[in-house]
Amino acid sequence: MIWNHVTKDLSAYVHGELTPDEARRIGEHLVGCRRCRHEYDEIRFGAEAVRELKIVSAPDSIWTDLEAALDARPDKKSWASALFPLPAFSYALAVLAIAAAIGFAIFRQQTPPATDTGWEVTRIDGAPAIGDQRIASRGRLKPGEWLTTDSSSRAQISVGQIGEVKIDPNSRVRLADASPGTHRLAIEVGRMEAFIWAPPRQFFVDTPSAVAVDLGCSYTLEVDRRGAGKLKVTLGWVAFEWKGRESFVPAGAVCLTRPDSGPGTPFFDDASTVFIDTLAEFDAARNDTEKMSALDALLPLARKRDGLTLWHLLSRTEGGARGRVYDRLTSLIPAPAGVTRRGVIDGDRGMLDSLWEPLELGDSSWWRLWKAPFPAPTARIETTTDNN
Amino acid sequence: MNEMASERLLIEACRSGDREAFRRLYELHKDRVYSIALHFSGNESSARDIVQQVFLKLFTRIGEFRSESIFSTWLHRITVNACLDEHRKQRRFISIDDQGGEEEGDENQFIESRVTIETDYSMIERSALVRRAVGRLKPKLRIAILLKYFEDLSYREMAEALGCSEGTVASRLNRGHRELAGLLEALRGDIK
Numbered sequence: 001m002i003w004n005h006v007t008k009d010l011s012a013y014v015h016g017e018l019t020p021d022e023a024r025r026i027g028e029h030l031v032g033c034r035r036c037r038h039e040y041d042e043i044r045f046g047a048e049a050v051r052e053l054k055i056v057s058a059p060d061s062i063w064t065d066l067e068a069a070l071d072a073r074p075d076k077k078s079w080a081s082a083l084f085p086l087p088a089f090s091y092a093l094a095v096l097a098i099a100a101a102i103g104f105a106i107f108r109q110q111t112p113p114a115t116d117t118g119w120e121v122t123r124i125d126g127a128p129a130i131g132d133q134r135i136a137s138r139g140r141l142k143p144g145e146w147l148t149t150d151s152s153s154r155a156q157i158s159v160g161q162i163g164e165v166k167i168d169p170n171s172r173v174r175l176a177d178a179s180p181g182t183h184r185l186a187i188e189v190g191r192m193e194a195f196i197w198a199p200p201r202q203f204f205v206d207t208p209s210a211v212a213v214d215l216g217c218s219y220t221l222e223v224d225r226r227g228a229g230k231l232k233v234t235l236g237w238v239a240f241e242w243k244g245r246e247s248f249v250p251a252g253a254v255c256l257t258r259p260d261s262g263p264g265t266p267f268f269d270d271a272s273t274v275f276i277d278t279l280a281e282f283d284a285a286r287n288d289t290e291k292m293s294a295l296d297a298l299l300p301l302a303r304k305r306d307g308l309t310l311w312h313l314l315s316r317t318e319g320g321a322r323g324r325v326y327d328r329l330t331s332l333i334p335a336p337a338g339v340t341r342r343g344v345i346d347g348d349r350g351m352l353d354s355l356w357e358p359l360e361l362g363d364s365s366w367w368r369l370w371k372a373p374f375p376a377p378t379a380r381i382e383t384t385t386d387n388n
Numbered sequence: 389m390n391e392m393a394s395e396r397l398l399i400e401a402c403r404s405g406d407r408e409a410f411r412r413l414y415e416l417h418k419d420r421v422y423s424i425a426l427h428f429s430g431n432e433s434s435a436r437d438i439v440q441q442v443f444l445k446l447f448t449r450i451g452e453f454r455s456e457s458i459f460s461t462w463l464h465r466i467t468v469n470a471c472l473d474e475h476r477k478q479r480r481f482i483s484i485d486d487q488g489g490e491e492e493g494d495e496n497q498f499i500e501s502r503v504t505i506e507t508d509y510s511m512i513e514r515s516a517l518v519r520r521a522v523g524r525l526k527p528k529l530r531i532a533i534l535l536k537y538f539e540d541l542s543y544r545e546m547a548e549a550l551g552c553s554e555g556t557v558a559s560r561l562n563r564g565h566r567e568l569a570g571l572l573e574a575l576r577g578d579i580k
């Protein structure tokens with residue numbers, strides 16, 4: 001792996017000045033380098049702040065002063081020549097030119113870069129279809145259109161300039177939003193594999209019961225006919241979010257989502273089957289009694305590595321239950337100085353963040369800083385009504 | 389007719405002294421030049437002076453403009469020079485909010501201004517804070533950032549306007565953005 005820090009290229013990265021290969025190299029480096037992520041965050045924050053500056057109209061009186069200054073010049077030759085009008089043809093052209101230039105300037109101000117032409121789709125196997133049109137080798141998926149694969153077809157989507165998504169057989173995905181700065185797919189059913197090298201929080205996938213928010217990574221996402229989903233991260237991080245509930249899923253971890261309850265608690269995929277099943281019982285519990293009984297069974301099964309799961313459980317429990325999660329977590333991984341049982345039970349945000357650090361999954365600050373309001377799903381995914 | 393061709397015709401008309409053509413050319417560019425000048429200098433009177441200098445130079449020297457070069461590059465270079473000249477003329481410039489002077493590279497002033505920004509945070513609107521923070525950047529960083537955002541130039545175009553290499557453009561923008569982030573620490577979380 002190339003390991004040179006990328007700080008000097010970060011503003012060029014933010015401004016889209018790099019070639020796709022260079023941008024990809026930097027995106028990959030950022031996933032693994034805390035120092036450069038911090039620099040990147042500073043630069044992006046600075047760059048976004050500047051957008052607060054607004055164009056201010058020049059006062060009308062400047063032109064009057066300007067004319068007066070020009071008239072007062074001893075050498076007025078250029079103005080004097082205005083007495084000799086341009087040949088009619090040239091004048092007409094100039095007027096047209098002015099109109100065109102103004103028109104263009106207005107057009108340029110109002111037209112965002114043309115990204116609504118959609119994303120390129122390449123056939124890998126079989127006959128994937130956009131709408132009801134089968135793709136021979138390549139096609140374009142436009143906003144609002146569906147890409148469908150049958151049991152023998154697969155396809156690859158280029159996500160603008162920022163990544164690639166492979167669509168497996170028996171899947172149905174829609175391009176939800178490709179407006180500037182936004183990359184959003186919706187998956188109704190099937191399986192997809194995403195590799196995104198753009199900065200975090202630029203690529204979103206809506207599922208019927210959670211939104212996957214890319215934090216610089218690669219992952220797979222599966223959705224079944226009932227709308228339940230499974231997210232598995234292979235590199236970097238993904239946030240799985242729904243109605244205020246969020247899970248942060250690192251490489252090697254999995255998060256399930258269900259139509260009735262949204263994203264479940266993430267776990268490492270090398271955890272024991274009984275741990276995973278008991279966690280699913282906890283996530284599906286309908287009342288406190290069911291929750292407590294699942295928790296009783298779960299906590300003794302947790303390994304040190306399951307600290308990821310226990311940390312998430314702290315925000316999914318309350319009171320005494322939270323205290324017991326805290327006790328188990330800190331018996332596996334000692335709490336850092338300044339963190340108290342009482343404070344955690346009371347929901348102290350700073351203490352929750354401090355407890356994250358000894359999990360050694362990466363600094364929590366970097367993904368917290370990236371957290372910003374993200375666009376809500378553009379439309380609920382309708383229940384399948386296709387006839388096939 | 390593409391933009392370049394129409395601009396060339398407009399400039400041809402200016403060369404022959406057509407005042408209406410001058411006015412059109414001025415109308416096309418005045419707001420962006422004024423905005424850069426205003427955010428650079430921090431006050432309206434300097435901004436007016438800068439705009440006048442830019443267009444006076446433009447109109448009186450349009451005969452020197454070589455038609456094979458790109459007009460906007462020429463305009464940007466004149467704008468950058470007028471801003472930096474104005475800065476040199478004023479040993480201390482008064483910022484937009486009358487917050488007092490700034491000496492280039494004065495560390496203490498920098499820290500002090502950060503405190504001011506944090507203290508006033510609740511009272512002042514966000515864009516005013518950003519304006520003020522931009523005004524506290526060193527002139528070379530400030531002009532680079534304003535040129536980037538108001539004219540939406542590529543690094544290559546910026547290099548031509550600023551008379552430096554693309555690498556220098558990248559490093560000035562890196563530093564400028566980082567320093568802004570430091571000044572605006574208090575805003576973090578509000579600007580998405």
Ligand SMILES: [Zn+2]
Nearest residue numbers: 005006033036
């Ligand atoms: Zn690095």
